[in-house]
Amino acid sequence: MIDISLPSDQDASGRSFGEEELALLAQVLRSGTLTSTRGTMVRGLEHRFAETLGVRHALACSSGTAAFHTAVAAVDPEPGDEIVTSPITDMGAISPILYQGAIPVFADVDPATCNVTAATIEPCLGERTRAIVVTHLFGNPCDMGPILELARSRGIPVIEDCAQSFLARDQGRMAGTMGTLGVFSLQQGKHVTCGEGGLVVTQDDALARRMFLFVNKAWGYGEPAPDHTFLALNYRLSELQGAVALAQLPRLESFVERRIANASRLDGTLRNLPGIATPLVRAGSVHSYWRYCLRVDPAIVPGGAVALGAQLQRKGIAAAPRYIQKPAFECAVFQRQQTFGQSRWPFTLARPEVLDFRRSRFPGVSEALDRILVLPWNERFEPGHLDFLAESIHEAAGHLVQEAA
Secondary structure (H helix, E strand, O other), rough: OOOOOOOOOOHHHHOOOOHHHHHHHHHHHOOOOOOOOOOOHHHHHHHHHHHHHOOOEEEEEHHHHHHHHHHHHHOOOOOEEEEEOOOOOOHHHHHHHHHHOEEEEEEOOOOOOOOOHHHHHHOOOOOOEEEEEEEOOHHHOHHHHHHHHHHHHHOEEEEEOOOOOOOOEOOEEOOOOOOEEEEEEEOOOOOOOOOOOEEEEEHHHHHHHHHHHHHHEOOOOOOOOOOOOOOOOHHHHOHHHHHHHHHHHHHHHHHHHHHHHHHHHHHHOOOOOOEEOOOOOOOOOOOOOOEEEEEEEEOOOOHHHHHHHHHHHHEEEOOOEEEOOOHOOOOOOOOOOOOOOOOOOOHHHHHHHHHHOOOOOHHHHHHHHHHEEEOOOOOOHHHHHHHHHHHHHHHHHHHHHHHOO
């Protein structure tokens, strides 16, 4: 087998830039207007993205973290309020909760999908629950029906973290449109990118206005008597970034279709490999494959995901065991409660039980991270890349089994 270099979304080999981006960038530069408060590109991006999802409002932000912060600020928690979320996520979807004075309350996950479920969320709910965050990890949507029913029964808004799930669907409903708010990332490795950036969407007019104010230092641009009406930041996206993202949106559907078709092909070549499970996609769901993730059974493949990942890495395949090395609650910011000076705020407002981070309380998280192997993925993969990947996985798993015999 000849080693092949796989396309990487960290450079041009795995990114789909072209003349469309260059044309819009040139238009911005010729205009001389780089700020979105006076330009047209960011407004065009917001309008086109809202149309794509079929929602009333889309707001662009300077990063995915900024977009998530904007969503949290929109629900406006009181200090010490709780927001239920997943511990298998990027810190950019957790630190904004603390910045708004709220307490992240971590739910366990389904080990087969790494996603939170209604069953894992419900024990985390309490009198101070202000919102529920669902993370559609890797592009695989959560089982939203029971989650939304639970949230409605308690009157709790749902924030969908769709950073990895552009155009994913659950029972025909698009990710980001099922909850109260949907958050997307335009970071380097996402389905659509402008390097850094984010989008937050909603059907709610009042939330949309509050989000618009929050990304503009609470200054009501275009309003008759603007004022800095509450504490807020500058989270605006520039016209240059807006142009790059806007140029890609018409091609987003084809990007996702290519990722799905390639995943189906790889599924077929790995389905009967002992000890290796391909991504679990529920009936009625559409996985948009930000990444392609295997689950490795260490009882069958000696050394499990870590050993298999090491074998693949020797072939130049950027395979990542565990996805994140530890759950979010084991990061120093939670273990040391290092926030604002030495105050430990807002952890000082938390109920003791929500700061109990023993792994025994999160069996699904431990199993998920122990077994998962994340493979690189983007729409630039060709059949030869997929064949190389499949052959490499078969060879590596076989080598581990033989070595242990």
